[in-house]
Amino acid sequence: MSGELTPSFSPADIEAPLYKKWVAAGYFKADASSTKPAFTIVIPPPNVTGSLHIGHALDHTLQDTLVRMKRMKGFEALWLPGMDHAGIATQNVVEKQLAADGLTRHDMGREAFIKKVWEWKSESGGAILDQMRRLGDSVDWSREAFTMDAGLSTAVLTIFKKLYDQGLIYRAERIINWCPRCLTALSDIEVDHQEDAGEFVQVRYGDGDVQITVATTRAETMLGDGAVAVHPDDVRYKDLVGKLVLLPLANRYIPIIADELVDPEFGTGAVKVTAAHDPNDFEMAVRHNIPFVVIMNEHGVMEGSDTRFDGMDRFVARTAVVEALRAEGRIMDEKRPYIHAVGHCSRCETTIEPRLSKQWFVKVAPLAKAAGEAVRDGRVRIEPEELAPRYFDWIDTMHDWCISRQLWWGHRIPVWYGPNDEVVVVGPGERAPEGFIQDPDVLDTWFSSALWPFSTLGWPVQSDDLKKFYPTSVLVTGYDILFFWVARMMMFGLFAMDGVQPFHTIALHGLVRDQYGKKMSKSKGNTVDPIEFMDTYGADALRFTLARGANPGKDQALAQDWIGGSRNFATKLWNATRFAMMNGATTKGDLPALDSLNAIDRWILSRLSQLISEVDVLLESFEFARACELIYHFAWDDLCDWYLELSKESLASGKSTDTKRVLGFVLDQLFRLLHPVMPFITETMWIALTENESLVIADWPVSNTEHIDKKAEKLVTELQEIITQVRRFRNDQGIKTSQKIPARFIAPDYIHDYVGAMAFVLRLELGEITPSAHCEIARVKVEFDLTHSIDVMAERARLEKDLSTAKKDKQTAEIKLANAGFMANAPEAVVIEIRERLAKTSAEIDRINAQLDNLTRI
RNA sequence: GGGUGCUUAGCUCAGUGGUAGAGCGUCUCGUUUACACCGAGAAUGUCGGGGGUUCGAAACCCUCAGCGCCCA
Known part of the structure; x- marks a missing residue:
């Protein structure tokens, strides 16, 4: 029913029906054959396990604002929705369900487990999609994508093979971040560094002539030491370099070596070299031919040290090793608690264990170089530009990317191994040779999300969508995933699309924080639920609040x-x-x-x-x-x-x-x-x-x-000043709003047409009167006929306040105009402005003084 | 350690050279023919400290202090 609005606004009554109407009418559906210019945004795909949190609400509000504006501006606007399969997160969810029945994924087998995950997805996955409808997201649902879809999986195979063929994917034995709970390798960015209270102990190795004290925070790893290292220039240890020293508890002799990597200022200046359990030690070990001694299994339990500590959990072993060393009188110093940064699994918070392991890597140097150049040469703009250095800092020093994960849910690595160690990468539509076995691991989730801007548009097929909507126009996302996602899309986008960047602009927003500006976290209990807000205040109110707080790149x-x-x-x-x-x-x-x-x-x-x-x-x-x-x-x-x-x-x-x-x-x-x-x-x-x-x-x-119309603006400003003045007068005099006052205006002609409007606003009764008080500004005077006498004290206070303001303003103007430097250097327009201010304030002062005089006579 | 940002009203924040701003909160008054989820009026700041550049600095430069984020 048009032409009428209900007496009160009720968001709940209008929102859902309107959204249905918009979708049914096909307003959000983009047409690849349209002749209109394209405007494309791909949504940062939320996890299939996720629900809408306040950060999404912000991200989506901003994207929807841009897309709706561009649609109204006549663009063929496409906002492409979808979800990410979220390897570890999703697998954890389903494994937890199995655990409730006392099962593990291994009980089911790989195929059955994956089937189970798909079932979970169709039943409980994607809760966020309905919440996006609540928010009003004008996404094109006909193009909804999922990183595990057939098309997107083809894209993954295609790029894997292309990268491999160009030598940009390789397999190597390296120290990687290992989560002993998830039992998988993690990339650097899946590791959160937290300040933990650990210990820092100094242990004396050797006996007799050859003794050296090393410092460590992970005492248990000493069982796997292959050497002790000192800095080559460290005079303290000059004579010891090249000698063999007794490794306590393990009762082995290990060499003392010299390496530049050692910081002589840190601890005792001598460090233990545990090649198989620390990335820096690994590097040194390679240089000095130190053997890799693995002393821990995948669960973080001691194994293979051939000592009585085998079978202990790593943290139990840490204490036990220190106690054993103490018993031998080898603990020279200890600090506890020792606060230092320790890596934790970003999914389950388990302490990361660096682990020697054979994994697949992407050689990022050439890709990262292109990704940096695209921003440096202006093909891709980062907004706000203050955040660009952060991007460069990351992309210019990026380590090779470990992409294999020991999981089942995800894109299985398309590499097959033959009986004689042959390696074959199987691209889309290809078959592995008979008798070959596929690598059991899957790819890092971010591998497929890195393809998102073009895999969702049909790539590797040269589809109409791809031609029309790639490269995308703007990527809107929080600065917190600049590294996780944006940098990877840049690398893969430029590589796969022959140097065409995945988006023109990266528009970064900040994070939503609590009312005191503190980071929201479940442990602090200061998180908020956007759905509750929409229930209480409506989607529009939530959106307006978030948009109103969204300064580029700044938290709100x-x-x-x-x-x-x-x-x-x-x-x-x-x-x-x-x-x-x-x-x-x-x-x-x-x-x-x-x-x-x-x-x-x-x-x-x-x-x-x-x-x-x-x-x-x-x-x-x-x-x-x-x-x-x-x-x-x-x-x-x-x-x-x-x-x-x-x-x-x-x-x-x-x-x-x-x-x-x-x-x-x-x-x-x-x-x-x-x-x-x-x-x-x-x-x-x-x-x-x-x-x-x-x-x-x-x-x-x-x-x-x-x-x-500057003239009209000036006139209305004048009306506003008069009205405000009279309101103050009424207020100070304690005259009720409802009380009409007989009054008349004494004003120049151009004001006359608006006297009626002003009288209405001010509740004045116009007519011939005998004035008993008046208000005055510039060229307009309003006289009142007050039946009771006015409050002289209040009126004097008001006028004196105005007077002091005017005097102060006048003084500042006078000082400026008396300043020779100002007169000589300030632009003409500024000088004129100050002159006008002086004239205005002078007149104001005269007028107020006259009124004050009048007041004393009453 | 490297990078980066911040410090402005009670709180959260705008403001990149010309008389200090907003929202919320506070105080006073008020139901006047849209709205009390409202209206009118008011109070509130040596713009973190110190130097410098400039006729003029919250803004530009240097420096000190504090807070934060990212990376190692």
Whole structure:
């Protein structure tokens, strides 16, 4: 039912039906055969296990804002949704379910387990998709993608083979990050470094002439030591280098070597070399031909040390080893707790164990170089640019990427091994030779997400989608996954697409923090639920709050009160629109000629025109916060507090049909401008007002420079000053709002047309009066006939306050103008401005003094 | 250790050379024919400290202090 709005705004009643309508109408569906220019965003794929958290809500709000704006601007806008298979996370979820029945994945076997995961996905996966509908995401559901889909899997095989053939994928035995709980290798970025309270002990090795004390935080690994290393220039140990020293407990002799890697300042300047259990030690061991002694199994349990510690958990062994060493009098010093950074599995928080193991790696140097260049030469822009150094810092020093995972859920590595150690990479559509066995591992989840901007568009098939929508326009994401994801997409995108970058712009936003600016975390209990917020305040209020807080690359604090404030804004708009419609606001017919309009109408059109051009520029440059701020103040201050108030008299008297048309126009344009951020409420109000089909497919407003009217703006500013002055007077005098005061205006001609409007706002009764008090600004005087005598004290206080302000302003102006340097160097316009300020404040001071004189006479 | 950002009103934050701003909170008054999820008015700041550049600095430079994030 158009043409009417319910007396109160109820988000819950309008949101779901509107979303259904939009999807049914196909507004979000992009057409690859369209002749319109393309605008593409691929969604950062949420985990299939995930649900919508407040960070998604922010990320999606910003993307939806851009996509909706571009759609209105006439672009063929595609926002492509989808999900990530999230290898470890998903496997953990399903394994946990199995564990409830006392089963492990090994009990089921690989094939059955994977089937189980797919079942889980179809039953419980993707909860986030419905939550995205709540938020109003204008994604093209017909193109929904999943990283394990057939098409995307083909993309994975294709690029794996291409990388392998060019020597960019290799298999090697290296020290990798190992999670003893997930039982898989992890890449560097899947490891979180936390400050842990550990221990730092100094252990004396050797006896008699050959003794040396080493420092360690992982005493148990000494059982696997292959050497002791010192810095080559360290005079303390010069004589010991080359000698063999007794390794306690293990009762082996190991060499003392010299290597540049050792920091002579750290600890005793001598370090133990445990080649199989530490990446730095590994490097040294390779250089010095030190044997790799593996003393721990995949579960982090001691094994193979041939000591009594075998069979102990690594942490139990740590204590036991230290005690055993102490018993031998070999502990020279110990610090406990010793706070140092320790790696933890980002999925399960288990302490990472560096482990010697054979894994597949991507050789990143050439790929990273291209990814760096694409940003350096300007093909890809990072917004805000302050974050670019962080990108370079990472990409210029990136280590080779360990891509194999000892999991079952994911893209299985397409490498087959023959009976005589032959290695064959099997591309899409190819078959492995008879008798070959496939590598059991799967690829890191980020391997497939790195292909997202083109695998979702059909690659490796040269599809219409790929031709139309690649490269994508902008990637909107939090700076926290710049390394995880963005850098990898850059590397693979440039490689797979023959140097064509995956996106033109990387627009980074910050993180949502709690109301005190603290990081949200489950352990702190300060997380918030966007769904609850939408239930309470509506999706528009949540979206507006997030967009209003989104300064490029900056974190934002969020509190429930902020969202309440946005809900209030929505209510305000709703009520203003109801009021406008009750008073006949219309969008029918042409806008009246400018010269036939009164100054108030011309003023709001002028303000609107500036708003449109400013908001447009701001949204195009990802300045969501500033754009929202401008809209908020235009709507609340200019439109509601001033334009509607100043128009009430003419609307009530029915004398102006022009105002009804202008009001309709302003609302129409405002709704268009605000629609990308608050789609639901604007759509509802706009349809009621215009009786048109949908704002989603309406045109984006264009600023009309002819509407800019400085004269009208100056006049209305003057009206605002008078009105504020009179309000202060009434307030200070304690005159009730409801009490009408007989009054008259003494003002120049150009004000006369607006005296009625002002009197209405100020509740003044115009007529011939005997004045007993007055207010005055610049060229306008308002005289009142007060039935009771005025509060002289209050009036004196008010005037004296104004006087002191004016005097201070005058003084600053005088000082400037008396400054020879200022007069000589300041630009002409600034000098004129200061002169005008001086004149204005001088007149102000005279006027106030006269009023104060008058007051003493009363 | 390397990189990077921040320090402005009680709180959270805008503000890149010309009289210090917003939201929320606070105080006073008020139901006037859209709205109390409201209106009107008010208070609140040596813009972290110290130097410098400039006619003029919250902003540019140097320096000190504190906080944060990323990486090692």
